[in-house]
Amino acid sequence: MDKRPLGVYIHWPYCISKCPYCDFNSYVGAEANRTKMREAYLKALESAFQDTPNHTLQTIFFGGGTPSLMPPELTRDLIEKAKSLWGQNHEIEITLEANPATVDQDRFLAFEKAGINRLSLGIQSLDENVLKFLGRRHSKEEALEAITLARGIFPRYSFDLIYAYKDQTLESWETMLRRGLELAGGHISLYQLTIEPGTAFYARTQRGEILNVQNDLGAELYEMTGEILKDEGYSGYEISNYAKAGHESQHNLIYWRYQDYVGIGPGAHGRYKNLEGQKMGTQSLRGPDAWIESVLHNGHGFQSTEKLSPQNQATEMIMMGLRLENGIDFNHFEAEVGTKLKDFLNPKKMEVLIAEGYLSSHEDTLKLHPKGRRNLNAILQYFL
Template identity: 45%
Template sequence: MRPPLALYVHWPFCVTKCPYCDFNSHVRAGVDEAAWTAALLADLAHEAALLPGHRLTSIFFGGGTPSLMPTATVAALIDAACRYWPADPDIEITLEANPSSVEAARFAGFAAAGVNRLSLGVQALDDAALKLLGRPHDLAQGLAALDVAQAQFPRVSFDLIYDRPGMTEPLWEAELARALAFGTDHLSLYQLTIEPGTRFAALHAKGQIILPDADTSANLFALTRQMTAAAGFAAYETSNHARLGAESRHNIAYWTYSDYVGIGPGAHGRRLGRASERLKKPEPWLAQIRELGHGIATDPALTPTERATEALVMGLRLAAGINREWFHHQTGTPLESATDGTRIAALVAAGLIEATPTYLRLTPPGQPLVDAILREIAA
């Protein structure tokens, strides 16, 4: 059986830069669509030449705002990828979208191109919150786009950001209840974080943005778990909730440390024991494609320690945790060698981690503390 492979395609352009966003996104007055299509296809061909004989399980168009991509570009990339690698009969092809009316009008074209899962950046069900978050759509546009998406795609997910300034448990309870009633099979629910270098970071430093306190944040996280579970959405990862069988197969490839290819500006990949990273800025990436035929900035081999650390960081976010046998197979390192046993024992005693001969996973009280726990246990 051919080894599985996931493909990530990064479209770096947005209409505006959201003040909380630290992703590799850029605002440009215009984009040469023909040049970008050719460049992405060249970057893809370079990776395909390195990885013959794999089996393609998923494609994910992320950004930036990939719903700004020409539908013909999306179709060309899907066709090329499926020529290079035999695709699973039920391959998952996801495209991230913003809910503006212009982008929603393209949904039928994306579906015709082969996209079968849409991830919609609704982000809030409140106009004041959307304005605070700097979103270029209002609630009416968000709900209209969701209706169009559900009519066009067999699988639809949407994102919400909670733990926003001024948010209380009753406010989030009402918003989440409304979200759960829309009938999608997947929700990504993220607590707002202040990322360095963003406009929110500057405002937060000046005291102009104040997030809920730690106790409120913990209560909001617990409320999220309680309500999604009651509605039949399992929290299969720290921030991702799905009905049975509707989990994002592409993202699970990351979290289980499977091989994946990343093309486009700033895209990362993990394949053949190496960590590829593309040039981040769109213009230098495009120039290097023309010169060298690929956009790779760095492509170092990963040491066993690096592989083990990455697999630990990704795998512990899953509700199922880390299977010890799987970890050893994926990284070549026993889980015991990648973790601090004394600290794990202390966290087990504190009720934050479960450790058995088969697996290591966070308990429900430990799940909202995943980042802090990872800092504690990494050897």
């Protein structure tokens, strides 16, 4: 039997400052003891392997936080460790997220030497004022320089931009997007600003400020984005991710296809089938110190592990799969969950969504139309 593919997610929880829009599990200030951290990451990889020895390593993703703050030697050691545990019989995708304010040519070269073959840069904007509004610690020049360096050093690179913030117009976004596409290398992530509870932006909106675009402008911006990208040969393979053929993020596709991944590091979660074929859900402790201590004493840093019921799996797989342009393959769903996708869908509600042009359900796939993708959350609430 073929081994199941596996993604390894490694979370680095530190940042140089907290961006006012961001609710990721990240911390600013004193880092935990480096020696202990290294030991904990290596040990957590070992225990993840105990649960998934029947898998083939497909991708490694260093996310954060700001993993470009990691010592490159640590990324090298973790990559080598993962390869030695799961084995490696083919080229794997190894991504590192980087903040332009934390990198230079030497660090990039060191990461490349460590085994990173795909870089994902948090550019966010190519406008100095917007970078200030977003609380970024890098200038437009530094952002451009980071892209130029990444292009020259890594086989593949991508970057993130944020749009749909207050005062943005169709014209200003089109100009920035076109400039961004001149610099892009086959993959780009374009996120509409969301106001997340617990962030500084959230507190400002609670006081009455308006920080993102209003009314239908968000939908118009999204539509225009898709059209411009399509003209440039990029497909919106996921709601916020666009790629030329062959440049898709293999690691993120594992999440959206509901395939298996283990989560290493503070706050990281995992979803994988264990040796008994049971889909497991793991959630790691969020605090870096608590996570490290738990791994060093208990061998794992989990706050919870659960056996996911077919109902849980179906809900999660639908939520993830509908983000994809190609939607959910019925056969893949049945092979993963053990039940037919149709058994989880309410026929009356499906009819309404199809009649309204939100989604289509053909012989082998269920997928959202562009109108549905713009309203994903409302649709999921309606039928799940």
